[in-house]
Amino acid sequence: MRVLLIEDDSLIGDGLKTGLEKLGFSVDWFENGIDGKEALFQMPYDAVVLDLGLPGIDGMSILKDWRGQGRNEPVLILTARGDVDHRIAGLNEGADDYLPKPFSLLEVQARLNALIRRNNGKPAPELKANGVSFNPQTREVFFNGEKVILSPKEITVLELLLMNKNRVLSRETIENKIYTWGEEVQSNAVEVHIHHLRKKLGKEMIKTISKIGYMLEEK
């Protein structure tokens, strides 16, 4: 899942990027609001983490602008202000959830997962299909009741396919969702991940739709 992070504080931003990536997200981090605001129009993000206390342009006006232009990506706002008024204002401007500072990384992860799930019309915490089950919070994969060890990128691809089951995803879409800007991507990276997933979960699990992409079809 690709996440846009806009946070001016270098230590918090760095921690969130490193931590969330370790937890299976692909994170694009922007330290200033102006670039961050533009980034949402460039890539298909699954969720946004937005700090309200940005220097220059503040988070609230970025949010207002996005919603005004019809962007409906789920937005989690981070705020140093604990007061209720501030939170209400954020939610009223179109935020989907908020976290007051100081927050925990795992809480950010949990809230992002919940936001992404809800946005995809999947309220149950576990994603399941054809004997595969995946928990986005623990990032554990079970196949026919047995735990399967997958690499973080493989898990992300599986998560994406499970989230969009019975829908065809292009190679480019998958690539965009699992890699961030600045990350070096080999041209056949997605094929390699699919190959590994098939090896571990059975050939029948992921269908190749020629010249379009891949699909996980629920039987």
Next chain:
Amino acid sequence: MKKLSLKIRLILSFILIATTVFCVAGVFAWKETTEKADEFFDTYQMILARQLAGANWDTITPEQQQMTNKLLDDIHSADDEDEAIGFAVFRTDGQMIFNDGENGRDFTYQPVPKSFVSQTVDDEEWRIIWIPAVDSNYMIAVGQEKEYRADIAWEMMEEFTLPWLIGIGMMLLLMIIIIGYEFHPIHRLARGLEKRKEGDLSALSEERIPTEILPLIRAMNDLLAKVRDTLERERGFIADSAHELRTPLTALKVQLEVLQLMQDDEKARTEGLKKLAQGIDRATRLVEQLLALSRAESGVLADKDTRISWEQIVQEIVADYQIKAEAKQMNLRVQSDNSGPFTYGNPVLAGTVVRNLTDNAVRYGQAGADIVITLKNGELRVLTKQTQVSEDVLTRLGQRFYRPAGQKQKGSGLGLSIVARIVHLYGGKLTFQNTDEGFLVSICPSEKGVY
């Protein structure tokens, strides 16, 4: 007397004074009245005695005595007024030959010619005058009961002291009412203060407060206002501090969690520990700055006895920053006549001012720019050459926790507000401006020149 209220003390004093004055006046009046009464009755007795002395007593008979008695009885029944006066006529051998038929009957012959004497008649004290008759064969005694005289004097006293008594009573009553009325605002004030809720620092009402204690109330109101200001500042400070501490705490928390996730990755762990240390350094710096600001705010260190050696302070701090400045190809220079914005004060606070300004100049100045610190004519100037600050930022500099947009340098946003606070504490003036040469911060001494 110590614990009685001023009102009660005043009332008691008035009562005491009025009573004393009344008693003293009463004693004098009594003396005067009795003297006058004596004078009056003595004259009356004397006239009567003279008249009796001129009468012919040779031909007096017992029948005449009886007639007189009867006549007197008639007079007595007509007029109840008993003047307690009596007379008797004696022969010089002591034989009573005539009396007034009543009191005079009991007179005994104890002649002391031509003067008033006190003699006992029928167990009562009488004032009696003895004079010889014209033909010297008889002695006339005219007397009056002393108690009667006292009664008359007392009645006279009563008559003219009663209005006085009423007057004094009314005066006291009015005084008590007036004192009560005048003291009411003070009582109201005291009651209001007693009932005040903790933390209520609103001003006291000056309504109907007498001018004598108005300065006291005003002084109290000034004090309350100061306490209120301090408290509000403290509250604001605590709220701001708590708010500002959230960011470094979040950074620490997130970095720690990242570290926990990176258990298996040696390189990432080392990197994470470095970040954690950075975060702790930042939190420490913020806490130190907050403490410095808190000290400057409370003004506890504003002692005005120590003479400040500005040049020495500036030189020491410039030496500290030499390496940092060189890293940015900056040149730190000092021009000094050893005068500063305040001559006496706390060297630690003066050092904080110079340090924070130097730190800002090195941190935010253009790389390669010269920094000139000038101490001249009691003015401290820090000029950062080739550096300009936008108008928008200029107006907000010195506000607590203000950090201009797009700032890459780490800072708490407190440095200049601490400087502003210290300068204010010593009555100086802090200004920021863009000049042709660069960005200039100057601190001028107060106009009054107190420090």
